[in-house]
Amino acid sequence: MPDTKRFIDLLNFIRSETDRHLQKLDFPEEPAFLYDPIRYVLKGKGKGKRLRPLLVHLSGRGFDADPEDLMHAGLAVELLHNFTLVHDDIMDKDDIRHGKPTVHMKYGQAAAILVGDSIFTLGQLNIEQVQTNTIQATHAYNKASLAVCEGQAYDLQFEGDTTVSLDQYLVMISRKTGALLSLCAELGGILGNQSHEVCHKLHTFGLNLGRAFQVQDDILEIFSDEENLGKSLESDVAADKQTVLTISARKHDGWDEIKNLTGDISAKRERMQSFFIETGVEARARQMSSNYITKAMDSLSVFSGEHKRAMEQFTHFVLNRTH
Amino acid sequence: MPDTKRFIDLLNFIRSETDRHLQKLDFPEEPAFLYDPIRYVLKGKGKGKRLRPLLVHLSGRGFDADPEDLMHAGLAVELLHNFTLVHDDIMDKDDIRHGKPTVHMKYGQAAAILVGDSIFTLGQLNIEQVQTNTIQATHAYNKASLAVCEGQAYDLQFEGDTTVSLDQYLVMISRKTGALLSLCAELGGILGNQSHEVCHKLHTFGLNLGRAFQVQDDILEIFSDEENLGKSLESDVAADKQTVLTISARKHDGWDEIKNLTGDISAKRERMQSFFIETGVEARARQMSSNYITKAMDSLSVFSGEHKRAMEQFTHFVLNRTH
Numbered sequence: 001m002p003d004t005k006r007f008i009d010l011l012n013f014i015r016s017e018t019d020r021h022l023q024k025l026d027f028p029e030e031p032a033f034l035y036d037p038i039r040y041v042l043k044g045k046g047k048g049k050r051l052r053p054l055l056v057h058l059s060g061r062g063f064d065a066d067p068e069d070l071m072h073a074g075l076a077v078e079l080l081h082n083f084t085l086v087h088d089d090i091m092d093k094d095d096i097r098h099g100k101p102t103v104h105m106k107y108g109q110a111a112a113i114l115v116g117d118s119i120f121t122l123g124q125l126n127i128e129q130v131q132t133n134t135i136q137a138t139h140a141y142n143k144a145s146l147a148v149c150e151g152q153a154y155d156l157q158f159e160g161d162t163t164v165s166l167d168q169y170l171v172m173i174s175r176k177t178g179a180l181l182s183l184c185a186e187l188g189g190i191l192g193n194q195s196h197e198v199c200h201k202l203h204t205f206g207l208n209l210g211r212a213f214q215v216q217d218d219i220l221e222i223f224s225d226e227e228n229l230g231k232s233l234e235s236d237v238a239a240d241k242q243t244v245l246t247i248s249a250r251k252h253d254g255w256d257e258i259k260n261l262t263g264d265i266s267a268k269r270e271r272m273q274s275f276f277i278e279t280g281v282e283a284r285a286r287q288m289s290s291n292y293i294t295k296a297m298d299s300l301s302v303f304s305g306e307h308k309r310a311m312e313q314f315t316h317f318v319l320n321r322t323h
Numbered sequence: 324m325p326d327t328k329r330f331i332d333l334l335n336f337i338r339s340e341t342d343r344h345l346q347k348l349d350f351p352e353e354p355a356f357l358y359d360p361i362r363y364v365l366k367g368k369g370k371g372k373r374l375r376p377l378l379v380h381l382s383g384r385g386f387d388a389d390p391e392d393l394m395h396a397g398l399a400v401e402l403l404h405n406f407t408l409v410h411d412d413i414m415d416k417d418d419i420r421h422g423k424p425t426v427h428m429k430y431g432q433a434a435a436i437l438v439g440d441s442i443f444t445l446g447q448l449n450i451e452q453v454q455t456n457t458i459q460a461t462h463a464y465n466k467a468s469l470a471v472c473e474g475q476a477y478d479l480q481f482e483g484d485t486t487v488s489l490d491q492y493l494v495m496i497s498r499k500t501g502a503l504l505s506l507c508a509e510l511g512g513i514l515g516n517q518s519h520e521v522c523h524k525l526h527t528f529g530l531n532l533g534r535a536f537q538v539q540d541d542i543l544e545i546f547s548d549e550e551n552l553g554k555s556l557e558s559d560v561a562a563d564k565q566t567v568l569t570i571s572a573r574k575h576d577g578w579d580e581i582k583n584l585t586g587d588i589s590a591k592r593e594r595m596q597s598f599f600i601e602t603g604v605e606a607r608a609r610q611m612s613s614n615y616i617t618k619a620m621d622s623l624s625v626f627s628g629e630h631k632r633a634m635e636q637f638t639h640f641v642l643n644r645t646h
Contacts, residue, residue, distance in 0.1 A: 030477075031473055031476040031477045033476040033477070033479055033480035034472060083440075087436050087437075087440060090432075090433075091432075091433035109414075110479055111476075111479075113410050113413060113436060113439075114414070114472050114479075116436075117410060117439070117440075117468075117472050118473075120440070120443070121465055121468045121469045121472065124465045124468070125462075125465045125469070128458060128461050128462055128465065134457075134458055135451060135457055135458075138447075138451050139451055142444055143448075145440075145444045145447070146441060146444045146448070149357060149437050149440050149441040150354055150357060150441075152437060153356040153357035154353075154354045154356070156356055156434075156437075157354050157355065
């Protein structure tokens with residue numbers, strides 16, 4: 001499909017430009033305590049997918065936004081994302097990220113806290129450089145940052161709390177995953193000088209994309225065949241993390257028994273898969289994700305022509321990452 | 324002295340207005356995991372001295388800056404300061420701050436990391452609200468934030484490194500303590516619509532005030548009679564923290580013996596006092612502090628009349644906190 005090829009080429013182009021600009025960020029040698037781990041996060045091998053800058057650029061191109069503005073905003077959201085990963089990894093006690101030791105494992109916890117703080121500040125130094133609607137862009141950036149902190153706080157607060165409802169879970173993922181994707185889509189509109197109404201629709205698009213993404217993530221955690229996605233099952237289940245599946249499973253007989261299974265993790269995973277399928281928990285979760293995708297797609301009416309098509313393709317690209 | 328009374332009244336007025344606005348910050352109940360500790364930091368008893376907002380207001384009044392702008396900027400620097408305290412306390416493993424348990428001791432480390440991140444974001448949400456030279460103010464705020472992170476990184480990097488020179492130490496305190504006070508003084512000029520040249524002088528004032536303050540802090544740590552200042556001696560000496568006194572002491576015979584003394588901390592402190600006095604280390608440190616104060620005072624030529632007098636009084640107020 002030439003259309004698909006053109007889209008993939010576009011993604012690769014934006015991604016390589018983003019990486020090139022990240023490589024160009026000029027850090028001093030000293031203090032090495034701070035800048036060695038910052039280089040490790042931002043310039044090391046095993047890079048991220050740059051989904052968030054991609055969304056900023058695709059959204060902004062739909063409104064003919066200035067490419068330099070989009071680059072600054074794309075870097076700002078990627079830096080914000082990396083800041084949250086570095087700090088979340090400390091809080092969640094995760095050892096590995098993108099196949100490499102996490103910052104706190106490699107450089108110690110004090111360094112990791114400072115690295116997160118500094119990468120967030122680097123993000124701020126980028127968002128303030130956009131020339132179009134600077135204050136509106138900065139405000140959206142800061143509101144999203146606070147929402148992401150709230151989302152992570154809910155996530156930690158909900159750990160081990162088996163009274164958490166599906167509504168509470170949805171509030172959590174709307175902040176933790178939705179707020180940043182909302183920001184990315186909205187920044188395209190802000191930098192493209194769009195009305196409050198259009199920006200709001202873009203925000204809604206990102207929010208529902210984020211919800212669909214997170215619900216799907218919960219499903220893949222249990223149902224993906226890929227090793228890398230299954231890796232954190234043990235720690236998540238051990239921590240009694242709330243997912244769309246475990247919350248829905250609670251009202252079905254037999255869940256407690258499965259949840260408390262010890263021993264072989266693969267065997268436990270298979271029992272959970274069967275349980276989620278037999279009780280309809282998995283089907284309902286897939287339906288929920290599908291509903292959010294539909295809502296997201298509805299908001300794409302603010303785009304037209306090839307740009308609308310690109311945003312639709314991006315949505316599929318994000319959500320069809322693996323099965 | 325009626326002049327002094329008027330100055331103290333002014334400080335008390337600015338401080339109470341700052342506290343009133345901090346109390347007015349409206350946080351949601353949930354997530355309690357995040358907002359309970361934020362309330363603990365920002366609204367609890369045992370408040371800070373609000374030195375940084377005081378400096379923003381005093382500097383800005385000298386240029387007839389808009390009082391609302393000054394209030395936003397004052398809150399922004401106070402929030403920035405509090406964010407660094409919360410994170411520094413985790414990194415430095417400090418248990419007590421202002422006579423109360425630190426955030427990570429009371430609410431756990433994950434909460435403390437998130438609380439710092441969120442308070443920093445609240446600071447950003449305040450600085451972006453200034454109406455005069457918004458982008459310049461935001462840029463100064465972000466540059467200072469990064470410098471403070473660098474200063475803390477140097478501080479941690481230097482721990483236990485007995486090759487650190489006085490020059491390296493000065494770079495460290497210029498960032499860790501100087502950058503934030505520079506920002507405060509400079510914001511007064513930015514919001515008062517002053518030239519680049521005036522803003523630069525204000526920056527220099529804050530930098531030298533910060534250096535004097537930190538050198539004095541190192542001296543008071545050993546020579547103050549007040550319990551609260553002496554309290555961290557044990558942890559600092561144990562961590563082999565670099566201070567202006569310990570760095571200068573290194574070249575004198577007998578320092579290693581005193582440094583490695585174990586047992587009664589008061590006895591060790593007295594031995595250190597005698598050593599620093601006999602070797603002239605203390606006198607040189609006091610001279611250094613005094614030189615920075617002179618440099619700071621020189622930069623106050625950008626003010627005139629009562630405003631200049633107030634800035635001079637503030638300098639003395641900050642530096643004469645205890646003997």
